[in-house]
Amino acid sequence: MIDFKIFNGFPEVVQGMTTKDFGSLNSDENGFQDTIKKLQRELSLPTEPHFLRQVHGNKIHVVNTVAPLSEMPEADVLITQLKGVPLMIKVADCQALLFYDPTQHVIAAVHAGWRGLVADIIATVIRTLVADFDSRQEDLLVAAGPSLGPCCATFTDPHRELPPRFSPYINSENHVDLWAFTQAELHEAGVPPSHIELMKVCTQSSHDLCFSARAGDTGRMGAVIMM
Numbered sequence: 001m002i003d004f005k006i007f008n009g010f011p012e013v014v015q016g017m018t019t020k021d022f023g024s025l026n027s028d029e030n031g032f033q034d035t036i037k038k039l040q041r042e043l044s045l046p047t048e049p050h051f052l053r054q055v056h057g058n059k060i061h062v063v064n065t066v067a068p069l070s071e072m073p074e075a076d077v078l079i080t081q082l083k084g085v086p087l088m089i090k091v092a093d094c095q096a097l098l099f100y101d102p103t104q105h106v107i108a109a110v111h112a113g114w115r116g117l118v119a120d121i122i123a124t125v126i127r128t129l130v131a132d133f134d135s136r137q138e139d140l141l142v143a144a145g146p147s148l149g150p151c152c153a154t155f156t157d158p159h160r161e162l163p164p165r166f167s168p169y170i171n172s173e174n175h176v177d178l179w180a181f182t183q184a185e186l187h188e189a190g191v192p193p194s195h196i197e198l199m200k201v202c203t204q205s206s207h208d209l210c211f212s213a214r215a216g217d218t219g220r221m222g223a224v225i226m227m
C-alpha cells in the first residue's frame with residue numbers, strides 16, 4: 001500500500017493506493033468483493049468506498065450519501081465534503097489523482113487517463129472545487145501514484161491525436177510525458193508545486209509491482225481518500 005507523504009500531518013485524512021500484490025480492484029472481476037473487504041480492513045474504512053463506472057470523460061459525481069449507490073455512477077471524478085466517506089479510483093496505467101483541501105474540508109478522487117486530460121479534467125475539477133466548494137487553488141494538496149510514464153506512453157501520431165497544448169510534452173519517439181503535462185496543468189490552475197506529490201513510477205515498466213493494462217493485466221489498483 002502506497003502512503004502519500006503530502007497528506008501526512010493531516011490526521012483527519014485516510015489515504016493510500018494499492019499495488020499489484022494487494023489484489024485486483026477491478027469491479028468487473030471475481031474476487032473484487034474480497035479485495036474490497038481487505039481494503040476496508042486495511043484502511044479501517046467505516047463503509048465500502050464509493051467508486052465509479054469510469055468512462056474516460058470529465059464528468060463529476062458529488063457524493064452526498066454515506067453508503068455507495070447500488071448503481072455505479074458513470075463519471076471520472078468523485079468529490080465529497082462528508083466525513084467518513086471513502087472515495088476510490090481504479091487504475092492500471094491511467095493517473096489516479098487524490099485532492100484534499102484542508103481549509104474547506106473537501107476531497108476529490110480523479111481518474112485521469114490521456115482522454116480525460118484531453119477533456120480538460122484537471123482544470124474542470126479545480127474550477128468546480130473553487131466555484132462550488134469555496135476552495136482556493138493555493139490550498140489544494142494533490143497526490144498521484146504509479147501510472148504510465150514517458151518511457152511507455154506511446155502514441156501512433158501524438159501531434160494529431162492530442163490537442164496542441166500537449167506538444168511540449170511529446171518527445172521525438174512519439175512518447176508523451178503525461179506526468180509533466182499533469183504537473184504543468186496543476187501549476188497553471190494555481191496549485192503550488194510544493195502541494196503536488198506525483199510518484200513518477202511507470203506502471204508498464206514496473207508491472208511486477210503495478211497492474212498495467214498495456215502490459216496485459218486486467219487487474220486494477222485502487223487509490224483511496226477519506227476524511
Ligand SMILES: [Zn+2]
Nearest residue numbers: 151152202205
Ligand atoms: Zn515505462
